[in-house]
Amino acid sequence: xxxxxxxxxxxxxxxxxxxxxxxxxxxxxxxxxxxxxxxxxxxxxxxxxxxxxxxxxxxxxxxxxxxxxxxxxxxxxxxxxxxxxxxxxxxxxxxxxxxxxxxxxxxxxxxxxxxxxxxxx
Amino acid sequence: xxxxxxxxxxxxxxxxxxxxxxxxxxxxxxxxxxxxxxxxxxxxxxxxxxxxxxxxxxxxxxxxxxxxxxxxxxxxxxxxxxxxxxxxxxxxxxxxxxxxxxxxxxxxxxxxxxxxxxxxxxxxxxxxxxxxxxxxxxxxxxxxxxxxxxxxxxxxxxxxxxxxxxxxxxxxxxxxxxxxxxxxxxxxxxxxxxxxxxxxxxxxxxxxxxxxxxxxxxxxxxxxxxxxxxxxxxxxxxxx
Numbered sequence: 191x192x193x194x195x196x197x198x199x200x201x202x203x204x205x206x207x208x209x210x211x212x213x214x215x216x217x218x219x220x221x222x223x224x225x226x227x228x229x230x231x232x233x234x235x236x237x238x239x240x241x242x243x244x245x246x247x248x249x250x251x252x253x254x255x256x257x258x259x260x261x262x263x264x265x266x267x268x269x270x271x272x273x274x275x276x277x278x279x280x281x282x283x284x285x286x287x288x289x290x291x292x293x294x295x296x297x298x299x300x301x302x303x304x305x306x307x308x309x310x311x
Numbered sequence: 312x313x314x315x316x317x318x319x320x321x322x323x324x325x326x327x328x329x330x331x332x333x334x335x336x337x338x339x340x341x342x343x344x345x346x347x348x349x350x351x352x353x354x355x356x357x358x359x360x361x362x363x364x365x366x367x368x369x370x371x372x373x374x375x376x377x378x379x380x381x382x383x384x385x386x387x388x389x390x391x392x393x394x395x396x397x398x399x400x401x402x403x404x405x406x407x408x409x410x411x412x413x414x415x416x417x418x419x420x421x422x423x424x425x426x427x428x429x430x431x432x433x434x435x436x437x438x439x440x441x442x443x444x445x446x447x448x449x450x451x452x453x454x455x456x457x458x459x460x461x462x463x464x465x466x467x468x469x470x471x472x473x474x475x476x477x478x479x480x481x482x483x484x485x486x487x488x489x490x491x492x493x494x495x496x497x498x499x500x501x502x503x504x505x506x507x508x509x510x511x512x513x514x515x516x517x518x519x520x521x522x523x524x525x526x527x528x529x530x531x532x533x534x535x536x537x538x539x540x541x542x543x544x545x546x547x548x549x550x551x
Binding site: 287290292294295298 | 375
């Protein structure tokens with residue numbers, strides 16, 4: 191792995207780490223989802239640490255230059271992240287839907303009660 | 312026939328200002344003439360026209376969804392309402408004048424006689440001369456029917472019929488989980504896979520009396536493809 195690539199990955203790792211920690215500190219992201227991003231950052235760190243075996247693996251797979259392999263790993267990571275977010279969105283959507291239904295049913299009950307007892311006030 | 316069975320007609324309505332009052336009046340007139348007591352709940356799915364005003368001015372029992380949820384979300388609200396209010400049978404009924412209230416007794420009968428858990432009002436199981444949808448949609452319904460047979464082993468002819476009656480146990484199931492998109496064929500397949508009894512009875516349907524259908528012609532193919540994929544997923548999913 192070239193020095194430039196190591197340096198670039200190191201910078202990406204640090205920037206991501208700082209950004210995640212900053213938005214976590216500001217309370218704009220919950221720990222649960224921050225963990226997902228820390229996991230991504232950790233994988234970048236692992237690529238940095240184990241770049242020697244990674245170079246061998248890239249050779250075995252016939253992927254050259256190594257930077258292409260690193261980009262492929264990044265794309266894979268991003269796709270996994272998008273998949274995880276899709277699952278999260280689907281879950282949130284279900285919860286929002288049920289909340290809207292419950293609120294609407296409760297609103298009807300309140301209206302019915304108000305109609306029934308409203309005249310007696 | 313048990314006298315005290317409580318029957319609820321769930322009518323989802325999105326921008327149905329032209330039809331909703333006529334639909335409700337027809338049901339109430341039928342109740343008066345035939346000494347029946349079909350209750351109605353209209354689910355106003357965040358309509359942007361005068362539907363809400365019409366429901367309020369005419370004292371039609373309704374739930375105003377605080378946000379548009381789509382057909383599945385609206386119908387599920389009706390099932391939740393039916394479950395909370397302990398109804399024995401819930402019927403999905405279109406607000407656009409397509410369904411005919413005189414067939415309600417036919418679609419609830421198999422449930423009352425314990426011969427079915429879900430009854431589908433079908434346009435294709437008899438020779439009744441009725442409105443049977445456009446050519447493109449009929450082809451789509453046929454294809455979905457073939458997929459339904461492949462995934463559940465049961466032949467359902469009118470896979471997209473929105474005129475359905477459900478027993479108490481299915482009301483409970485639907486109140487907990489109901490798909491938001493393409494709900495009719497998907498829920499039918501799920502119900503069959505859960506070993507509930509589903510039957511079709513012949514009904515007459517009319518063309519819409521006004522307004523616009525939620526499924527436009529150009530979307531029929533897209534609808535069919537999605538439903539077929541969903542049915543295949545249901546085949547590999549585990550139930551109970």
